[in-house]
Every structure is written in structure tokens, then in C-alpha cells.
Amino acid sequence: MKLNPKCMACQLRKQEAKIRHFDDEDRKKQYMEKIRRRFDQPKEEDCVPSISTELKKFYCSFWGVPMEDFSQINREYDQLMLDLEEDLLSAIRYSADPLRAALIYARTGNYIDFAALPEVSKETALSLIKSENKDELDEQEYRNFCQDMKKASNVVYITDNCGEIVLDKIAIQILKKTFPNIRVTALVRGLPAGNDATMEDAEFCGLTDIVPVLGNGSDVGGTWFHGISTHARELLQGADVILAKGQGNYETMHGCGLNIYYLFLCKCDWFQQLFHAKLLQGMFINEKRAPKATAFSSD
Numbered sequence: 001m002k003l004n005p006k007c008m009a010c011q012l013r014k015q016e017a018k019i020r021h022f023d024d025e026d027r028k029k030q031y032m033e034k035i036r037r038r039f040d041q042p043k044e045e046d047c048v049p050s051i052s053t054e055l056k057k058f059y060c061s062f063w064g065v066p067m068e069d070f071s072q073i074n075r076e077y078d079q080l081m082l083d084l085e086e087d088l089l090s091a092i093r094y095s096a097d098p099l100r101a102a103l104i105y106a107r108t109g110n111y112i113d114f115a116a117l118p119e120v121s122k123e124t125a126l127s128l129i130k131s132e133n134k135d136e137l138d139e140q141e142y143r144n145f146c147q148d149m150k151k152a153s154n155v156v157y158i159t160d161n162c163g164e165i166v167l168d169k170i171a172i173q174i175l176k177k178t179f180p181n182i183r184v185t186a187l188v189r190g191l192p193a194g195n196d197a198t199m200e201d202a203e204f205c206g207l208t209d210i211v212p213v214l215g216n217g218s219d220v221g222g223t224w225f226h227g228i229s230t231h232a233r234e235l236l237q238g239a240d241v242i243l244a245k246g247q248g249n250y251e252t253m254h255g256c257g258l259n260i261y262y263l264f265l266c267k268c269d270w271f272q273q274l275f276h277a278k279l280l281q282g283m284f285i286n287e288k289r290a291p292k293a294t295a296f297s298s299d
Contacts, residue, residue, distance in 0.1 A: 011051060078201055085166055148259065187214055193220060
């Protein structure tokens with residue numbers, strides 16, 4: 001999904017907000033001018049997550065501050081969801097359609113996103129998980145997904161955030177039970193990227209005991225084909241079905257043409273506009289049927 005003017009303006013606003021606490025107004029002006037110039041001639045491969053990672057590194061270099069460390073937050077939210085795992089797995093297994101229920105729970109966990117939301121709390125996460133008023137999956141898309149899964153051999157499940165990965169683990173277990181002939185490989189971030197799940201989270205929550213897990217080799221908050229490893233790219237290109245969690249994966253992958261089912265919550269104005277959705281509304285949509293986002297033009 002290419003950059004668009006709305007996302008570019010949002011990035012500029014976020015950068016200005018990050019430097020308000022500094023006192024040197026001349027240096028702040030210099031910083032914002034450098035940020036603005038980065039958008040003068042965007043690259044073909046630019047997308048919001050890749051730009052965000054680039055700007056994060058530039059911010060730390062320019063202001064001489066360390067990168068944010070989310071390791072403690074990751075561990076806390078992983079444990080928070082692990083504490084619910086047994087009860088959730090039981091509720092899902094005894095539901096009318098365990099696969100549908102597992103996917104809805106996994107999508108609800110997409111709330112745990114410190115990059116996209118101004119505020120994330122354990123209380124809200126637990127409230128959303130335990131709520132009975134979750135958005136249903138799109139019925140036709142769910143039927144399409146099940147039909148594709150019946151014919152599939154190789155499936156890649158791309159995780160997104162910490163905590164959420166525990167719900168992904170449950171969904172993968174249900175997928176394997178529902179479609180016993182598939183081989184599932186989970187893909188996590190290769191390097192720390194905000195509060196995104198990495199191999200450390202996969203090992204901590206036990207996902208590595210369920211399926212093979214591969215780090216994608218990148219620190220971008222998504223699956224950016226220009227930054228992931230050759231191994232990860234080949235894995236995706238050889239998949240019959242890809243289930244990709246979170247906005248970041250949509251932003252980095254949409255337009256690639258692979259058979260991807262995106263599962264996420266709408267967490268920003270642009271996604272609400274694009275999908276005609278309300279804040280935190282759940283989406284489940286295939287790459288082929290996803291709305292075409294307006295590409296940025298330098299004209």
C-alpha cells in the first residue's frame with residue numbers, strides 16, 4: 001500500500017508532537033525541515049511502516065536518545081494473554097464454530113498496538129477480549145477462506161503484536177485441527193519493531209512448540225518485501241494461503257498479489273475512511289477484494 005497524502009500528513013504531525021518537549025526551537029525547526037524534505041520525493045517502495053522505522057531511527061540519531069525498548073511491555077502483555085489462554089481455548093472449542101471464534105478473538109487482540117493507538121491499556125485489552133459484542137467476520141469472505149484452506153497445503157500465518165500472538169497461537173491450533181492436511185508456518189518480526197512480536201515472544205508464549213516459526217529479518221512494523229529476508233520472501237511466495245494480522249501487514253503487503261487474508265482492527269482515520277468503518281472495527285478481507293488505496297502522486 002503506497003504512501004498517500006493523508007498518511008504523510010499524519011507522519012508529520014506525529015513527528016512534531018514527539019519534539020514538543022525539547023527547548024531548542026531552532027533545532028526543532030531544523031529537524032522538521034529534514035523530515036519534510038524526506039517526503040518531497042517519496043520512493044516507489046515507501047509505505048507508512050517503512051517510513052516510520054526510518055524516521056524513528058533518524059529521531060534517535062538527531063536528538064541523541066536511545067531507541068524505545070518495549071521488551072518489558074511485550075513480556076507483560078504476553079503474560080496477560082497467557083493467563084487467559086486456557087479459558088479462551090475452552091470457550092472457543094465449545095463454540096458453534098471454533099475456527100470463526102478463534103479468528104475473531106485473534107483479531108480482537110490486534111488492539112494491543114502502541115504504534116497505531118495513542119493509548120493502550122491492559123484494562124481495555126481485557127474488556128475487548130471478554131466482550132460479547134465483537135464484530136462478526138464477513139460471511140462471504142469467511143466462506144472463501146474456508147474453501148481456500150480446504151485446497152491448501154502450505155499456509156503462512158503472519159503475527160503482529162505482543163500479547164496478540166497468544167491469540168494467534170490459539171487460532172493456529174484451531175486451523176490445524178480444522179484442516180489437518182495443511183502445514184502452517186508462523187512469521188514474526190526479525191528484529192524489535194515497537195511492540196511487535198518477535199521470536200522471543202513466540203518462544204515465551206509456546207508458539208514454537210506448535211508450528212515452525214521464522215523471523216522475517218526486518219525491523220519494519222509489517223512485512224515489507226523490500227526489507228525482509230530472502231527466506232521469508234520465498235516462504236510467502238510459496239504459500240497457498242497467507243493469513244496476515246494487523247494494519248502494518250496490510251500497509252506493507254497490499255498490492256503484492258499473493259493470496260492474503262487480512263485480519264485486523266481499523267485504528268486510524270485513513271483506515272476508517274478506506275473501509276467505511278468505525279474506530280476499532282474488525283476487518284477480514286482478501287487481497288483480491290480489498291479496496292484500492294489512492295497512491296501518492298508527486299505531480
